[in-house]
Amino acid sequence: MTETRSTCPYCGVGCGVIIESDGSQITGVRGDPDHPANFGRLCTKGSTLHLTASAPVTMATRLLQPMQRLARGTAAQPMAWDAAVALAAARIADTVRTHGPDSVGIYLSGQMLTEDYYVFNKLGKGLLGTNNVDTNSRLCMSSAVAGYKRTLGADAPPCSYEDLAHADTVFITGSNAAWAHPILFRRLEDAKRAKPDQRWIVVDVRRTETADCADLFLQIQPGTDVALVHGMLHVMLWEGLTDARYIAAHTSGFEALRDAVRAWTPKEAARVCGIREEDLIQAARWFAQNDRAGGATLSLYCQGLNQSSAGTDKNAALINLHLATGQIGKAGAGPFSLTGQPNAMGGREVGGLANLLSAHRDLANPAHRAEVAALWGVADVPATPGKSAVEMFQAAADGAIKALWIVCTNPAQSLPDQAMVRRALERCEFVIVQEAFSTTATAAYADLLLPASTWGEKTGSVTNSERRISLVRPAVPAPGESRADWQIGVDIARRIEALLPERLNGQSTLFPYADAESVWLEHRESTRGRDLDITGLSWPMLDAAGPQQWPLPEGQAQGKARLYEDGIFPTADGRAQFSAMTYRAVAEPRDARYPFALTTGRLRDQWHGMSRTGTLGRLFGHIAEPVVELHPTDIARRGFKDGELVEVRSRRGSIVLAVQASTTVAPTQASIPMHWGEEVLGGVDAQGEPRLGINGLTIPAFCPSSKQPELKHSAVRIEPAALP
Numbered sequence: 001m002t003e004t005r006s007t008c009p010y011c012g013v014g015c016g017v018i019i020e021s022d023g024s025q026i027t028g029v030r031g032d033p034d035h036p037a038n039f040g041r042l043c044t045k046g047s048t049l050h051l052t053a054s055a056p057v058t059m060a061t062r063l064l065q066p067m068q069r070l071a072r073g074t075a076a077q078p079m080a081w082d083a084a085v086a087l088a089a090a091r092i093a094d095t096v097r098t099h100g101p102d103s104v105g106i107y108l109s110g111q112m113l114t115e116d117y118y119v120f121n122k123l124g125k126g127l128l129g130t131n132n133v134d135t136n137s138r139l140c141m142s143s144a145v146a147g148y149k150r151t152l153g154a155d156a157p158p159c160s161y162e163d164l165a166h167a168d169t170v171f172i173t174g175s176n177a178a179w180a181h182p183i184l185f186r187r188l189e190d191a192k193r194a195k196p197d198q199r200w201i202v203v204d205v206r207r208t209e210t211a212d213c214a215d216l217f218l219q220i221q222p223g224t225d226v227a228l229v230h231g232m233l234h235v236m237l238w239e240g241l242t243d244a245r246y247i248a249a250h251t252s253g254f255e256a257l258r259d260a261v262r263a264w265t266p267k268e269a270a271r272v273c274g275i276r277e278e279d280l281i282q283a284a285r286w287f288a289q290n291d292r293a294g295g296a297t298l299s300l301y302c303q304g305l306n307q308s309s310a311g312t313d314k315n316a317a318l319i320n321l322h323l324a325t326g327q328i329g330k331a332g333a334g335p336f337s338l339t340g341q342p343n344a345m346g347g348r349e350v351g352g353l354a355n356l357l358s359a360h361r362d363l364a365n366p367a368h369r370a371e372v373a374a375l376w377g378v379a380d381v382p383a384t385p386g387k388s389a390v391e392m393f394q395a396a397a398d399g400a401i402k403a404l405w406i407v408c409t410n411p412a413q414s415l416p417d418q419a420m421v422r423r424a425l426e427r428c429e430f431v432i433v434q435e436a437f438s439t440t441a442t443a444a445y446a447d448l449l450l451p452a453s454t455w456g457e458k459t460g461s462v463t464n465s466e467r468r469i470s471l472v473r474p475a476v477p478a479p480g481e482s483r484a485d486w487q488i489g490v491d492i493a494r495r496i497e498a499l500l501p502e503r504l505n506g507q508s509t510l511f512p513y514a515d516a517e518s519v520w521l522e523h524r525e526s527t528r529g530r531d532l533d534i535t536g537l538s539w540p541m542l543d544a545a546g547p548q549q550w551p552l553p554e555g556q557a558q559g560k561a562r563l564y565e566d567g568i569f570p571t572a573d574g575r576a577q578f579s580a581m582t583y584r585a586v587a588e589p590r591d592a593r594y595p596f597a598l599t600t601g602r603l604r605d606q607w608h609g610m611s612r613t614g615t616l617g618r619l620f621g622h623i624a625e626p627v628v629e630l631h632p633t634d635i636a637r638r639g640f641k642d643g644e645l646v647e648v649r650s651r652r653g654s655i656v657l658a659v660q661a662s663t664t665v666a667p668t669q670a671s672i673p674m675h676w677g678e679e680v681l682g683g684v685d686a687q688g689e690p691r692l693g694i695n696g697l698t699i700p701a702f703c704p705s706s707k708q709p710e711l712k713h714s715a716v717r718i719e720p721a722a723l724p
Ligand code: SF4
Pocket: 008, 009, 010, 011, 012, 013, 014, 015, 038, 041, 042, 043, 044, 045, 046, 047, 181, 182, 183, 184
C-alpha cells in the first residue's frame, strides 16, 4: 500500500487528505493531520472519497476514450486521441478563420487545477485572441471578487482560518457553513467552546443548521442584505460606534456613504428586511463591539451575498461595515468570503474569468494587457470584453458563438434558465466537452468528448479560501486513455498553432510545457510584484514545508496570514474606498401570479451535480431526494398534504417534486436543493414543454458589476401536480 498527500476536491475549505492506494485502486482516505486547513479532520464527503473514486459504479460512469458524435441525437463513437486532437484543432481554427475569434467560447470550472486554468486562459486570450474565457466560478464567487476590488483595491481575502479562534463576534451572512463548509464550521465550533463569550450573528433567508447555532438570528427577506447593512451602519453612526480614527487614516469616500445610509433608520431597514428593529440594533452593536473595547469582528459569507443581481453591492456594503468600525487588518477581524469550489481562488489568480488576466490583472487596463502580452510573447491581448458565463451561453443561443469548449463542468444542469442553455448547446455548431464523466447532461450535447483524468489521478495545485496553496498529487494512474486537463489543452493548442501561426509572434510555441510544474512556474513568474506575489514559493518547498499562503515574495520564508495590518491598501492612494450604493430589490419580485420566493441551496452530503457523490448510497442517508420546502402555514393555506407532488413553475419552466412542511423557510418562501437535474426532475409538462431540473426555474438576471447570476431568488408558483 502507498500513501499520497493530496487535497480534497470538493469545497473551498481545501482540506488535506492522505490517499491510500494499492497502486491501481484508491483503497482509503483519511485527513492529513499536518494540513493547516483541517488538521486531520474530514467531513462526510471528504471521508468517503475513496468509496466514490475507484468504485465500480463510479468507474462505469467514467469517460475512458475520446468519442465523436457524427450527428446530434446519435450515439458517440470512439476515436483515437490523435484524430480527436486534430478534429478539435481544425474546428476551432476554422471557426476563428470564418467567424472571428469571438465566435469561440471556452467555459471552465472551479474544479480545475491552477495549471489547467492557466493553460486554457492563455489558449483563449493569447492564442485564439478571444476573451470569451469564463468559468462556473462566475456562479459562485465573482461578486466577492468585485466587492473586494471595489473597496479594498484587490481580490484578496484578508483573513485566515486562524482568525476564527480570535474573533469576539462572528457575523455569518448568506452562508450555511455547517453544511457547505463543514470542517471550517467544526473549527468555528471549537473556537466557541474555547471562548464561550464569542457571539455569533447569523443572517439568512432560511433558518439553517448554522442559524440554529446563532446567538442572534436575523431571518431577512430575500435580497435585502444591503438594506440590513445600511441600517446597521445608521445605528453605528447614531450611537457613535464607528471608528473615526481608522476612517480618517485609512479610507476615503465616507461622507457619501454617510449620506446614503441617512434614510436607513433601523425602523425602515427592519421593515424592508422583515425583521425586528431591536434585533437589527443588537446586531449593529455586537458588530461594532460596543461593549468590548478592542474586540474583533469577523464576517463569513458565501452564496447568499454572491448569487444575486446586487451581489457586488452586497459584498461592498458588508466591507463598508468593517472599514467603518476598523474591523480589518487585526487578529480575528475582517471580511472573509468563503469560496464554494476547491480552486475558485486558483482560477482567480491566473485570471480565468472573462474580465481578468494573469495575477489579478484587469483586462480593461491597457497596461495590464501589455504586461500579459509580453509575458506570453504575443503581439497583444485583445481589448474586447469577454463574455461571462450567462452571456456566453446567451451568445451561443443567439448564434454569435459558434464553437464551445466546455471543460470539467456541466452547464446543462448548473446554469440558470436551462431552456436558454439547451438552445445554446443545440444551436452551437461545434461543442467540445472535456470531462471525467460520460453521464453529465452536457455530455449529451457534445460533438466531441475528451476524457479527462480527475481527483486521485492528477498533479497540480489549488488555493483554498484563506489564500493557501496546496499540492494535488496522483495516487493511481488515470483510467483508460484519460489525460490531465492542462495536457489536453496543450495538445490541442499546439495543433491550433500550426493552423493559426500569426498569433505566435515568431515563437515556435506558446505552450512549451513538459509537465504541470512548468506551467505553474510560468504562473509564478506572472505574479512578480503583484499583490499575490508567490515568487518565493516552489513545489519542493510545498512538498517539504506543506501548504503556504500568498503573498510569499522572493526572500521571504512564509506567506501572510493576514492582510492590511499596516492599514495600507492596494489602491492608487493607499486608502480603502467606501462604496455608497443604493439598495436594489431582487430582479424578479414575487407577484400575484408567482407568489413564492424560491431559493436554492446545498445539502450537507452532496456536491454540485452529484457526478461523484451521487454514486454512493450512504451519501443519500442524510437526505434521499429533492423536495420543495414550504412553511406550514403555506402548506395549510394551499391545502397541500406533506409529501404530495406539486408543480413548481417560474416564468422559464417547471418541475414536479414532493412538498414538505418546514419551518426553516419563512411564509411565502420556498427552498429546493440545487443538486438534482433533469435525470430526476425531468419529463414534460402538460403543454409538452421539457422539465429541465431546478435550474429550469432559475433566472439568468445577473449583477451588472460581477455578472454573477441571481441563483438565490426566482419568483414561482406552486400548485398540485396534474399527473397523467
Ligand atoms: Fe472536503 Fe470541504 Fe469536507 Fe474539507 S470540508 S473534507 S474540503 S468537502
